[in-house]
Amino acid sequence: MTKPQIAQPDNQSDNQSEKQTELLGQTQIEFRHVTKSYGENLVLDNINCEVKRGEFITMVGTSGCGKSTFLNMLLGTVAHTKGDILLEGNPIVAEPSPERGIVFQKYSVFPHLSVRENVAISKEFEASPILGRLFGEKRQHALEEADEWLNAVGLLAAKDKYPHELSGGMQQRLAIAQALIKHPKVLLLDEPFGALDPGIRKDMHKLVLALWQKYQLTIFMVTHDLNEGFYLGTRLWVFDKTRHDPHAPHRYGSTITFDLPIGKTDEASFQQIEQSLEASRLSA
Amino acid sequence: MKRWINKTPSKTLAFVLGVIPFILVMALYQWGSDLRKAENPNDKLLPSVSQFYSAIDRLAFTPSKRTGEYLFWKDTLSSLKRLLMGVACAAAIALILGLITGAIPLVAANFNPIITTISLIPPMAVLPLLFIVFGLGELSKVMLIIVGITPFLIRDLYQKTKEIPQEQLVKAQTLGANSVQLINRVLLPQVLPRLLDALRLSLGTAWLFLIAAEAIAATEGLGYRIFLVRRYLSMDIILPYVIWITFLAFLLDWLLVHASKKAFPWYHSAK
Numbered sequence: 001m002t003k004p005q006i007a008q009p010d011n012q013s014d015n016q017s018e019k020q021t022e023l024l025g026q027t028q029i030e031f032r033h034v035t036k037s038y039g040e041n042l043v044l045d046n047i048n049c050e051v052k053r054g055e056f057i058t059m060v061g062t063s064g065c066g067k068s069t070f071l072n073m074l075l076g077t078v079a080h081t082k083g084d085i086l087l088e089g090n091p092i093v094a095e096p097s098p099e100r101g102i103v104f105q106k107y108s109v110f111p112h113l114s115v116r117e118n119v120a121i122s123k124e125f126e127a128s129p130i131l132g133r134l135f136g137e138k139r140q141h142a143l144e145e146a147d148e149w150l151n152a153v154g155l156l157a158a159k160d161k162y163p164h165e166l167s168g169g170m171q172q173r174l175a176i177a178q179a180l181i182k183h184p185k186v187l188l189l190d191e192p193f194g195a196l197d198p199g200i201r202k203d204m205h206k207l208v209l210a211l212w213q214k215y216q217l218t219i220f221m222v223t224h225d226l227n228e229g230f231y232l233g234t235r236l237w238v239f240d241k242t243r244h245d246p247h248a249p250h251r252y253g254s255t256i257t258f259d260l261p262i263g264k265t266d267e268a269s270f271q272q273i274e275q276s277l278e279a280s281r282l283s284a
Numbered sequence: 285m286k287r288w289i290n291k292t293p294s295k296t297l298a299f300v301l302g303v304i305p306f307i308l309v310m311a312l313y314q315w316g317s318d319l320r321k322a323e324n325p326n327d328k329l330l331p332s333v334s335q336f337y338s339a340i341d342r343l344a345f346t347p348s349k350r351t352g353e354y355l356f357w358k359d360t361l362s363s364l365k366r367l368l369m370g371v372a373c374a375a376a377i378a379l380i381l382g383l384i385t386g387a388i389p390l391v392a393a394n395f396n397p398i399i400t401t402i403s404l405i406p407p408m409a410v411l412p413l414l415f416i417v418f419g420l421g422e423l424s425k426v427m428l429i430i431v432g433i434t435p436f437l438i439r440d441l442y443q444k445t446k447e448i449p450q451e452q453l454v455k456a457q458t459l460g461a462n463s464v465q466l467i468n469r470v471l472l473p474q475v476l477p478r479l480l481d482a483l484r485l486s487l488g489t490a491w492l493f494l495i496a497a498e499a500i501a502a503t504e505g506l507g508y509r510i511f512l513v514r515r516y517l518s519m520d521i522i523l524p525y526v527i528w529i530t531f532l533a534f535l536l537d538w539l540l541v542h543a544s545k546k547a548f549p550w551y552h553s554a555k
Binding site: 108122 | 451454459461465474550
């Protein structure tokens with residue numbers, strides 16, 4: 001079954017509108033003909049995209065559409081099969097590095113360290129190459145710097161607690177503070193609020209938008225929730241298969257079927273994307 | 285009426301229910317002992333409580349006629365020394381090997397096959413070899429405990445290291461950690477409480493090998509004494525010794541649990 005090809009935004013007019021809104025944004029990340037397959041199973045097919053500094057990309061799609069694979073390729077935990085991924089013009093390092101911060105849905109924080117220590121640990125990694133541990137005055141400095149970031153995410157009051165004493169939302173705040181203290185070039189969020197209650201999720205949205213503006217971050221965020229994608233992103237990507245062979249479901253991979261700049265996030269496009277997601281859910 | 289699977293005992297009831305089997309066993313023993321004594325007052329198989337008292341008094345609170353030592357305490361001390369030395373060495377070896385094989389796949393590929401092979405050797409089968417290589421002294425007994433429990437500990441810690449969520453390792457790398465730092469700050473502290481768990485499981489096995497080694501070649505020790513007095517059918521000594529060993533095993537287990545709770549509160553409250 002071939003699904004109706006969804007119109008991609010016209011490249012030329014898109015470029016113009018982007019130039020006006022992000023005159024200062026330089027290209028930070030480029031995907032050139034990137035393909036990912038596991039043996040016969042083609043997951044992502046010929047991804048081409050450019051992302052500028054300061055963009056907030058939200059990625060949606062049905063499960064198994066490859067959006068997490070895309071994020072993991074950026075993170076360096078999954079190697080791409082073909083093509084080039086460039087970060088500021090250089091091929092991306094194929095293992096996690098401080099250039100790319102990450103917040104997972106779960107297990108992002110260290111259970112054996114207090115909240116402060118969780119944030120200060122990257123300072124200790126920086127200054128103590130073997131033990132990864134600082135003592136005395138140096139440790140105090142690292143902890144004080146950690147406190148500043150805890151303040152930025154609204155977690156200063158809980159600085160001496162351990163992660164198991166924190167709620168889910170507070171743990172995610174901690175994971176964000178951990179990532180930000182390293183000043184990463186890109187911040188990757190893998191369904192960070194998927195396990196949180198709706199009220200708390202709203203607070204986290206506010207926090208992420210505030211941090212994004214204040215620190216001019218480039219953010220990639222995978223989400224299940226289309227509303228969340230529309231609300232948070234400056235650009236919304238939809239991952240889906242454009243062709244589908246019912247007899248060989250693995251033959252065709254996903255690609256980015258929608259690439260919507262924030263200006264175009266109107267009710268009509270929301271409906272259109274929701275319908276296409278529904279259709280691909282049914283066909284899967 | 286509630287189903288049986290939904291009925292839970294109150295604290296008092298649970299205590300009473302738990303104590304009943306102990307009382308039954310003691311009553312059964314007393315009954316059997318009385319029965320045999322009525323038939324033959326010199327029966328040695330099921331001694332009376334007063335005979336236990338005099339045996340304990342003789343061994344624990346009266347100096348030995350031959351050497352002037354308190355045999356019971358001397359046995360306890362030398363057995364505990366062997367046990368703790370063996371367990372401590374095994375724990376140290378297992379911590380290092382388990383952690384490194386769990387953290388570094390290249391080392392795991394290098395060591396895991398031989399560790400698996402060694403763990404399949406029945407330790408008692410190499411006991412003669414240990415006696416030949418390390419002599420009949422203390423070393424060979426400690427070595428038997430080490431040989432007996434280290435492979436299990438290594439494999440368990442390897443598994444436990446592997447079970448630490450991958451997300452944490454990725455996170456640590458994005459925070460700039462190199463391999464050594466990652467082992468030192470992320471894996472090691474989280475594996476330590478799991479090592480204590482594994483030690484609790486292996487203590488029973490450690491006692492087994494200790495008593496086996498003492499039974500075969502020793503001049504003192506709890507296991508040595510039991511096997512020595514077996515020749516005279518001295519149940520009045522053997523049974524108190526067995527109860528004492530059981531108590532020591534319980535005590536060590538209790539100490540490990542509490543040390544772990546004290547040292548790693550985050551581990552116990554997160555579970």
